[in-house]
Amino acid sequence: MRIHSGATPACALRCQPRLAAWVLLGLAALALCGCASLHTVNEEQWSPDQAVLARAEIDGPQVTIHNIRNCQYRSADDYTVRYYDKTFDLGRLDSTYFILVPFPGSAALAHTMLSFGFADRDYIGVSAEVRRKKGENYSALAGLLGHYPMTYVVGDERDLIGLRANVRDNEVYLYRMRLTAEQSRRLFLDMMRRVNQLADKPELYNTLTNNCTTVIRQHVNRVIPNKMPYDYRLLLPGYADRLVYDVGLLDTDLPFEETKLRASITRQAYLYRDGPGFSQGIRR
Numbered sequence: 001m002r003i004h005s006g007a008t009p010a011c012a013l014r015c016q017p018r019l020a021a022w023v024l025l026g027l028a029a030l031a032l033c034g035c036a037s038l039h040t041v042n043e044e045q046w047s048p049d050q051a052v053l054a055r056a057e058i059d060g061p062q063v064t065i066h067n068i069r070n071c072q073y074r075s076a077d078d079y080t081v082r083y084y085d086k087t088f089d090l091g092r093l094d095s096t097y098f099i100l101v102p103f104p105g106s107a108a109l110a111h112t113m114l115s116f117g118f119a120d121r122d123y124i125g126v127s128a129e130v131r132r133k134k135g136e137n138y139s140a141l142a143g144l145l146g147h148y149p150m151t152y153v154v155g156d157e158r159d160l161i162g163l164r165a166n167v168r169d170n171e172v173y174l175y176r177m178r179l180t181a182e183q184s185r186r187l188f189l190d191m192m193r194r195v196n197q198l199a200d201k202p203e204l205y206n207t208l209t210n211n212c213t214t215v216i217r218q219h220v221n222r223v224i225p226n227k228m229p230y231d232y233r234l235l236l237p238g239y240a241d242r243l244v245y246d247v248g249l250l251d252t253d254l255p256f257e258e259t260k261l262r263a264s265i266t267r268q269a270y271l272y273r274d275g276p277g278f279s280q281g282i283r284r
Contacts, residue, residue: 047132053199054154056192069155092119096184100173110238123279125160128212143207150205158278165269173263176251213237
C-alpha cells in the first residue's frame with residue numbers, strides 16, 4: 001500500500017501492519033511455489049550436470065555409489081557429462097578433507113565441500129548445492145525464498161575441484177580434518193544416507209539455514225555431538241575454514257595463517273589437471 005505524502009502519522013501507523021502482512025503473504029506464496037516445484041519439475045528440465053542423482057547402497061563394510069560424477073569440462077558451460085559406479089571398502093577409509101572455494105571479489109562468501117580418502121588411492125567428494133534448471137543461475141535471494149531444491153553432488157575430485165580451480169578460476173583450499181578413521185567412516189555413511197534421502201524426497205535449499213556449510217555442521221555434530229557451534233561463519237562461509245580450525249577439526253598445530261597458506265592447492269590442481277593421479281598430485 002502506498003502512503004501519500006499528505007497522510008497523517010496515524011494513517012501511516014495503520015498502513016504499516018497491512019504492508020507487512022502483504023509482504024509476509026508474498027514470501028509465503030513464493031515459498032509454496034518453491035515447494036510445489038519440487039514435485040512438478042521433471043528430469044528433462046534440470047541442468048545436465050545435475051540431472052542424475054547419486055545413490056548409495058550400503059552393505060556392511062561395502063558401499064556402492066551409483067552415478068559418481070566425472071564431467072569432462074571444456075568450459076563452465078561446455079562439458080560432457082559422465083557418471084560411473086564404484087564400490088568402496090569402509091575399512092580403507094582413513095581421511096576426510098574440508099574444501100573451501102572463495103567466491104571471487106567477496107572474502108565472506110564461499111562454497112564448501114567434504115572429500116573422503118580411501119588409503120590414498122580413491123577420493124570421493126560430496127558437494128551440497130542448489131539443483132538448477134537448464135540455463136538457470138544461482139541467486140542468493142532466490143535461495144533465501146525457497147526457489148531451489150537441495151542436492152548432494154557426489155563426484156571425484158578431478159570434477160568437483162578441477163571445475164572450480166581450472167574452469168571457473170577459483171582459489172581452492174584443501175584441509176585435512178582431525179578425525180579418527182572411525183569418525184571419518186561414520187561421517188561418510190551419514191552423508192551417504194543423506195544422499196539417498198534427498199534422492200527419495202526433495203528438500204528446499206536455503207541461503208541462510210540449509211546451505212553447503214550448515215549441512216556440514218549437521219553431519220559433523222551427528223558424529224561428534226556439539227563439536228561445531230552455530231556461528232556467524234556458517235552464514236559467511238568464506239570464513240568457515242577459520243571456524244573449523246578454531247574448534248580443533250583441522251589436522252595441524254600451525255597458526256591459522258600458515259595452515260591456510262599450505263592448504264592452497266590451486267596451482268597443483270592446474271599442474272595435474274590432465275595427468276593421472278590428480279588427487280595425489282594436489283596433496284603434494
